[in-house]
Amino acid sequence: MHHLETTKVNQTKRALSLDLARGSMLFLIILSHIPLFLYTIEPGVITKVAGSTFLDHFFNFLMEILVDNRARPLFAVLFGYGLVMIYRKQCERNDAAEAMRIIKRRCWYLILFGAILAGVAGGQDILMTYGIAGLFFAFSLKKDNKKIKKYVLLSTVICILYIPLFWGGVLVENQAYGLPVELTGQETYSGTILERLVSIPIIPLFTHLTFPVIPSILMGIWLGNLNILIQPEKHIKLLKRLTIGGLTISLAGAIPLVLINDVWFPDLFTAGFAYGVHILTGFAGGVGYAALFGLLGIAITKRGLIIHAIAAMGKRSLTFFVIHEILTVILLSPMAFHLGAHLTVTTSVLVGILMWMFTLSIAYLMERQQINGPLESYLRYLVYNKQRKRTMS
Structure with missing residues (x-):
């Protein structure tokens, strides 16, 4: 009975x-992607647009300290952690x-979902990026944490060696602190569909080279092997x-x-180098955020609304x-309501x-009605339907 109660508590902590x-x-x-659509404001530093009021500067400050190049590594850590959970569960069942095979099938479908999102809907992709990383590094799920630590160290050192130099060169080539906003305000859906479709294979390659996620995914696998978010109290x-530390x-x-x-x-080279350091220290930020939520899972005893x-x-x-x-x-791009032409840094944060x-x-309403996420349900159907057919045959 005590074992059952302990298991129930662990599942609750893990889920939370x-x-x-x-x-x-x-x-x-959301906060990191919205500034990419503010296409009538002058560039600020790297991907930020320039602020014109105290609040604009304050929100840019918060974004650079807490969000930029920190949200992506957190996503990568959680992705790696999720791979461990799926792998462990499927090893127990099969x-x-x-x-x-299931891990790789999921990764292929994530790539497909990401291609549709970026190519058809025009959204920012991370699904293709993580799907490709999952395909290449699925083998590490079979390794113990001593090996994983070596992979983390090696991939991080590689990033340290080239990322600051790369971004230093980017700003020297750009001849300004801020990168130009890609949107002009004249884009239409039909006029940009071909460009978006052609860019599908380029997007994840660009992301892996310039905003690397592999070290963070491997860190997530390391944390997953420890059960650190499933059993945080241990x-x-x-x-x-x-x-x-993170x-x-x-x-x-930052x-x-x-x-x-x-x-x-x-x-300009030094400024770009500093941005490279910002990216690299974001790896630690992703792990730090993940660990913080592990502590919150322990600390929160009552779930409010x-x-x-x-x-x-x-x-x-x-x-x-x-x-x-x-x-x-839909809200911000010139292809629909083009609010990006009228928002400031401050109002864009409010929109987010x-x-x-x-x-x-x-x-919350979906949870109350016990409605699963439609994409999660569809992904499970795509991934596990072939498995069931193979078992039945």
Whole structure:
């Protein structure tokens, strides 16, 4: 009886830690993607647009400290963690070979979903990027954590060697601190469909080279092997160390970028180098955020309305990621309501908050009515239907 109660508690903690992380991650992704659609404002530093008021500068500051190049690594950590959970469950039900086939099948369908999102809907892709990484690094699910640590170290060192230099060169070539906004305001859906379709294979390659996620995915596999978010109460000391250490490194790595063009005016190569450091320290930020949600899963003993809603969104993270991307395109791009031509940094943040709150209420209602995320359900059907057919035959 005691064992059953302990198992139930562990499942509750696991669901809360993971689902809170996933639901909150979606909010960070909204905030990081919306500025890409502010196409009438002058470029600021790298991907930010220039602020014109105190609030604009304040929100840009918060974004660079807490969100930019931090939301993506958190997503990658959770993706790697999820791969471990799927692999472990399928090994228990079938065998390692079948588990690997299922993992790779899921990755192929994620690539397909991402291609449709980017090519047809015009959203920002991360699904193709993670799907490709999953295909190449699925083998690491068979390895113990000693091997995983070596993979993390090797992939991180490779990124350290070229990312700051690469971005230094990008800004020198650009001849400005800020990268130009891709949108002009003249785009139409029919006029850009061919360009979007052609760019499908380029997008994940570009992301892997310039905003690498592989170290963070491997970190997620390492954490998954420890069961650190499924059984967080057994890893409190490690969770605290990862939270404090990861977020401290993340904060320190963001400070140079925050100072550029306001307090510090370095040469272009140095500014790009600082942005590379911002990307690299985001790896630690992703792990720090994941560990923080592990601690929150322990600390939260009563679930209020907001906690229930965030967890409900986290359970349906694939569905709501796609919804958020489509809503962002519809509301902000010139292909639909073109709000991106009229928003400021401050009002764009408010739009992001309202979007998240609106979809949060939908997630909460879906949970109350016990409605699964449609994309999650469809992905499970696609992945496991072939498995059932093979078993029956």
